[in-house]
Amino acid sequence: MSTSSQQNRHQILSRIRQGLGREALSAAKQQQLQSAMTQPQRNLVPQRAQAQGQAAIDMFIAMATEAAAEITHLESLEQLPEQLTSLIPEGDTRPLVIASETQLTNLDWQSANIETAQRVAQKGDLISLTSCIAGVAETGTLVLKSGPNSPTTLNLLPDIHCVLLRKEDVIGGYEDAWDLVRQAKLPRTVNFITGPSRSADIEQKLQMGAHGPKRLIIYMI
Amino acid sequence: MQINSPKFKDNARIALADANLQQALGNLKAGFPGKRAAAIGRLPEFDALRDQAQDIKNHVIENLDFYLETFESKVQDNGGHVHWASSSEDACQTILDICQSVGARTVTKGKSMVTEEIGLNDFLEKHSVTPVETDLGEYILQLREDHPSHIIAPAIHLNLSDVSEIFAEKHGTEAKHQPEELMQEARDVLRDHFVAADVGITGANFYVPETGSTIIVTNEGNGDLTQTLPKVHIVVTSIEKCVPTLEDLSLFMRLLSRSATGQECTVYNTLSSGPRQPGDQDGPEQFHVVLVDNGRSSMVGDDLQDMLRCIRCSACMNHCPVYSQIGGHAYGWVYPGPMGSVLTPKMIGIHDAGHLPNASTFCGKCESVCPVRIPLPKLMRSWRETQHQQQASPAIGRMAIGGWAWLARHPRLYKLGSSIAIKAMSIMAGNKGRLKSLPVGRGWTLWRDLPAPQGSSFQQQWKQQQNKGDKS
Numbered sequence: 001m002s003t004s005s006q007q008n009r010h011q012i013l014s015r016i017r018q019g020l021g022r023e024a025l026s027a028a029k030q031q032q033l034q035s036a037m038t039q040p041q042r043n044l045v046p047q048r049a050q051a052q053g054q055a056a057i058d059m060f061i062a063m064a065t066e067a068a069a070e071i072t073h074l075e076s077l078e079q080l081p082e083q084l085t086s087l088i089p090e091g092d093t094r095p096l097v098i099a100s101e102t103q104l105t106n107l108d109w110q111s112a113n114i115e116t117a118q119r120v121a122q123k124g125d126l127i128s129l130t131s132c133i134a135g136v137a138e139t140g141t142l143v144l145k146s147g148p149n150s151p152t153t154l155n156l157l158p159d160i161h162c163v164l165l166r167k168e169d170v171i172g173g174y175e176d177a178w179d180l181v182r183q184a185k186l187p188r189t190v191n192f193i194t195g196p197s198r199s200a201d202i203e204q205k206l207q208m209g210a211h212g213p214k215r216l217i218i219y220m221i
Numbered sequence: 222m223q224i225n226s227p228k229f230k231d232n233a234r235i236a237l238a239d240a241n242l243q244q245a246l247g248n249l250k251a252g253f254p255g256k257r258a259a260a261i262g263r264l265p266e267f268d269a270l271r272d273q274a275q276d277i278k279n280h281v282i283e284n285l286d287f288y289l290e291t292f293e294s295k296v297q298d299n300g301g302h303v304h305w306a307s308s309s310e311d312a313c314q315t316i317l318d319i320c321q322s323v324g325a326r327t328v329t330k331g332k333s334m335v336t337e338e339i340g341l342n343d344f345l346e347k348h349s350v351t352p353v354e355t356d357l358g359e360y361i362l363q364l365r366e367d368h369p370s371h372i373i374a375p376a377i378h379l380n381l382s383d384v385s386e387i388f389a390e391k392h393g394t395e396a397k398h399q400p401e402e403l404m405q406e407a408r409d410v411l412r413d414h415f416v417a418a419d420v421g422i423t424g425a426n427f428y429v430p431e432t433g434s435t436i437i438v439t440n441e442g443n444g445d446l447t448q449t450l451p452k453v454h455i456v457v458t459s460i461e462k463c464v465p466t467l468e469d470l471s472l473f474m475r476l477l478s479r480s481a482t483g484q485e486c487t488v489y490n491t492l493s494s495g496p497r498q499p500g501d502q503d504g505p506e507q508f509h510v511v512l513v514d515n516g517r518s519s520m521v522g523d524d525l526q527d528m529l530r531c532i533r534c535s536a537c538m539n540h541c542p543v544y545s546q547i548g549g550h551a552y553g554w555v556y557p558g559p560m561g562s563v564l565t566p567k568m569i570g571i572h573d574a575g576h577l578p579n580a581s582t583f584c585g586k587c588e589s590v591c592p593v594r595i596p597l598p599k600l601m602r603s604w605r606e607t608q609h610q611q612q613a614s615p616a617i618g619r620m621a622i623g624g625w626a627w628l629a630r631h632p633r634l635y636k637l638g639s640s641i642a643i644k645a646m647s648i649m650a651g652n653k654g655r656l657k658s659l660p661v662g663r664g665w666t667l668w669r670d671l672p673a674p675q676g677s678s679f680q681q682q683w684k685q686q687q688n689k690g691d692k693s
Contacts, residue, residue, distance in 0.1 A: 005315065008305040012460065012514045016286045019522030025287050033287055037431045040466035043273050046266040046475070063485065120503040123416050139486035148500030152449050156442055174471035181467070186299070186432055188497050188504045189449070192474075192490035197442040200482075201358035201374065202400040203381050204248040210357055210404060211411065212442025212489065 042175050049138040049173025056137040060170045061220075064140030067195030068208060069216040077103065077221055080129075080164070081112035087127055087160060087217075088114065097121055097158060099130040100149040104164070121157035128154040128213075129162045134177050135170045135218070139194055142218070143177045146189035155191050161213040165220050222340055222368055224569050226553030229576035236547040245378050246548055249371075253539035256483025257590070264479065274476055275594045278530035281463045282521060288430045288463045289512065295433025299495030301508035309339035312513045316341060316422065316455055319509055320350050323453055325419035331437060331444030332356035333424025334372050334533060335457050335513055337555045338568070341422075352422070353414045355443035357407055364391045370549030370557065373481050373535045378548050411443070421447040421505070425458035426532070427473060428510070431466040434494040435510060438477060438487045445489055454493065454505035459513045461529040467492075473532060476592040480534040516567050524603045528563050530593040537587035537597055543580050552577060559587035559597040566604050575613050578604035639678060646673045 017023060025033070051059050061071055072083060084096065095117040098104050109116050121128055130150055134143040142163055146152045155161055171177060174192075181190055197212030208214060225232060236242055261267045281288060293303040306312035320328060328345065330336065330352050342352045342363070354363040358376035362369060364387045369375030376384075384403050389396040392410060397403050423444050425435035435456045437444045448454045464470050470492075478487040497504035520529055538544040538558025549557030554574070556564045562577035578601040587597040608614045609622070628635045650656050650673035658666045665671055677685075 002304075002315075002318075004311060005304045005306075008307040008311055008514070011307055012305055012512075012518050013286045013289065015514075015518035016289075016521050019519065019526075020283065020286075021522065025284065030287060033284060034291075037291070037466055040431060040468040042468050043277070043472045044266055044269055045471075046264060046270075048264070067485070067488070123412050141486055141490075146501060146504060147498075148502065151501070151503040152445070153503045156445050156449060174474060175468060178467040178471065186434075186494050188493070188495060188501060190492040190494075191445070192486070192492075194486040194488050194490075196488070197440070198488055199357045199404060199441045200252075201356070201361070201376050202379075202384050202403060203245070204252045204374065204377070205400050207401050207404045209408070210441035210443065211355065211408060211415075211446055 045173050045175055046138065049136075049175070051137050051172045056172050057167055057170050059137040060135045060140055062140070063137065064135070064142075064195065064218060067140050068198070069140060069195045069218055071218045071220055074219050074221045077107065077164075080219060081107050081109050081114055083219065084114060084127070084129070084162065085112050087162075092126065094124070094126045097125050097128045097154060099128075099151070099154060101131055104129060104131065120151040121153035123157065125158040127160045127162060128158040129164070130154050131164045133169065133180050135165045136172070136174060136177055136192075137170055138173050141174075141192050141194040142216075143180070144191040144193065145181065145187045146191075147187055152189045152191065155193060156212050158213060159209075160215045160217065161193075161196075162217045162219060165218050167220060222337065222343075222555055224554055224573055225550075226565060226569065226574045226577060229551060229553055229580060232551035232553060233547045233580070236551045241380060241383075242378055242548055245380050246545055249374070249377055249539065250545050253374075253481075253483060253535075257480060257536060257539070258483075260479040260483045260485060263485070264475070267476075267479070270472055270476055271592050271594055273472060274592060275530065277464065277469050277472070278593050281465065282461070282526060282529050285460065285463070285521065288465060289460060292428055292430040292433060292463065293512075295430060296495065296508075296510055297433075299433045299508070300498075301433070301495045301510060304509060304511045306339075306511055306513045307515075309513075309515060312339045312457065312511055312515075313341055313344040315511050316457065317345060317348050317350065319453065319455055319507075320345070320420050321348075323419055323507075325350055325453070327351045327353060327414065327418050328420040328422055329353050329355050329414055329418040329447045329451065330359070331421070331423035331439065331447040332359050332375070333422070333457055334369070334555065335424050335459050336422065337369060338515065339457070339513060341457070353411070353418065355411050355415065355447055356439075357404060357441060357443075360407055360411065361387065364388070368550070369555075371535060371538065372533055372556065372560075378550060415443075415446045415450050418447075418451045420453040420455060421449075421451040422455045422457060423448050425456050425462060425510075426477065427462050427464045427470060428458060429464055429467060429470055429492075432492075432494055434492045436470065436490065436492050438474070438490050440482075440484075440488045442489055445491055448491075448493060449504055452505060453507040453509070454496075455509045455511060456493070457511045457513060459515070460517050461531075477532055477534055480532075480536040480590070480592040520567065525563065525567060525600060527595050528560070528567075528600060530595055531560055531564075532593060533560075534592055536590040536592065537595075540586045540590050542582060542584060542586070552580075559601070560595075563595075563597060563600040563604070571604060571608055571611065571613050575608055578602075578608070579614075636680065643674045643678065649673070
């Protein structure tokens with residue numbers, strides 16, 4: 001931190017304390033606030049966000065569909081390569097960029113005649129395939145974490161983002177998602193994604209596919 | 222940004238006569254308020270969530286020093302850097318220093334009102350760093366050398382033809398006339414910038430001390446590309462944008478998108494915590510947070526403290542009868558509408574921004590839709606008082622108020638004067654009971670008739686009411 005930043009820091013904190021009419025908080029008060037943060041209490045969780053089981057799955061499907069995500073149901077993971085072939089235009093040689101997770105990389109891509117690549121996404125990529133840690137029922141939102149096997153660019157750069165979601169990973173509300181995130185070391189990025197990219201900046205007319213993926217396809221098993 | 226607030230009255234007059242602008246503002250009126258109402262109708266707990274949000278934000282302000290320090294140390298634990306900026310100049314210089322330290326020539330930018338507030342783009346350009354706005358609306362404005370007129374729908378004052386013309390001119394392409402074609406063109410052009418940029422700058426809708434994270438809430442995905450692809454990610458945010466924990470963030474996520482665009486959830490809600498981690502294949506190598514004060518710390522403990530709860534959702538301006546008639550540019554600085562009328566005088570001074578807190582009918586709609594229940598009319602009234610005390614308001618208005626105050630303290634004279642005025646107005650109004658013109662009320666009668674007073678006066682009715690009360 002530069003000297004001026006140090007000085008500004010001092011100035012800003014002093015002015016705040018002056019406005020509040022007190023010195024820095026006592027050690028006891030700080031301890032109290034710290035523990036409130038390390039064991040965070042939930043605020044009011046709307047009833048809708050408390051859904052479980054099949055009700056949560058149904059709500060997830062309804063809300064994700066409303067946000068213009070597409071949902072395809074699969075009987076088994078093995079059906080996935082066959083499903084993806086329909087997305088690749090005739091003669092398009094661009095590889096399918098997949099997250100380096102064995103459940104995805106072990107699939108029989110060769111039989112489906114799909115060339116795959118395990119890397120970060122690049123400009124020009126057509127389709128990416130990732131998994132996610134959860135689907136949040138209350139708004140049809142997918143939760144994805146960054147990590148060595150799940151580069152964030154896969155969620156953003158390609159024209160079509162395909163996401164594998166297991167029904168048992170559908171949860172009620174955002175709070176349940178943070179509980180899952182807290183189970184491991186906090187990653188650089190947590191993405192909450194609800195439908196494909198959109199913009200209404202021209203005359204307030206909604207257009208899909210602004211800068212992120214134009215299509216978000218959720219494969220549910 | 223140049224300050225045009227002193228010319229508010231002229232700006233408003235021009236805006237009302239601008240057919241193109243009026244057409245564009247029609248899109249606002251037809252859009253946001255209805256969508257918000259529909260979304261809230263589907264969440265019965267909405268008002269209870271607002272109460273909690275208000276409490277959380279008040280708690281944050283009461284302990285803001287603690288949360289800022291905690292946030293700073295968490296960011297550092299995550300491998301990031303925190304910079305403190307008292308003023309716009311401090312903030313701009315800090316950002317430039319970071320850009321220069323990595324030899325940056327171009328930077329991409331996600332949408333950020335704080336960077337508008339500190340005038341970042343002009344500053345970077347002056348120092349040979351080229352900023353590229355990547356939000357579609359902001360990009361259109363940058364090409365036009367224009368400024369946002371709304372805090373979440375920056376180009377709401379423009380029509381399709383405006384976008385069509387500027388794209389054809391600046392991109393050297395054939396003019397396109399469909400919104401989706403124009404968006405595709407911007408997508409193609411900006412892709413190269415995303416990949417080539419050395420530094421990505423975003424704002425933050427919130428920061429979370431619990432985890433040392435910043436959050437952006439967007440629909441296009443440009444903010445995410447901006448912060449993921451370059452080597453360096455700089456977050457520019459202001460000191461009050463704190464929600465202590467991820468649990469609190471959940472609550473604010475539910476409030477923000479519904480209050481802003483009426484969406485159930487915005488497309489991308491992204492939590493960023495530090496630079497890329499060991500093994501990560503993408504993400505920035507450096508993560509910087511610039512905490513901007515710019516007068517906010519001096520709002521703690523003063524009349525404007527409630528304004529520090531603001532989450533910049535834009536519901537107040539979307540529902541404001543004044544904003545929806547004149548648009549955002551008439552306000553003459555970065556923040557328009559009711560929230561701007563409270564904030565702008567603080568940031569540029571009441572002498573320059575004096576018209577803004579007066580540009581309100583006090584209908585109360587802004588306060589009624591505010592997700593954190595900021596008493597915006599009360600805060601605007603507080604500015605009017607300050608203005609009166611500092612004699613910054615027009616002399617004639619102060620004289621009139623002074624005269625009325627004197628009269629109100631002399632009830633007999635008041636009664637006599639008002640009974641004469643009532644009689645005179647009734648005579649002038651004639652059979653129709655309406656005044657077509659009034660010597661001191663031209664501002665009213667130019668546009669509509671003034672109904673003449675009818676029946677008994679308030680004081681008479683009050684007396685009757687009291688008498689009735691005594692008998693019962």
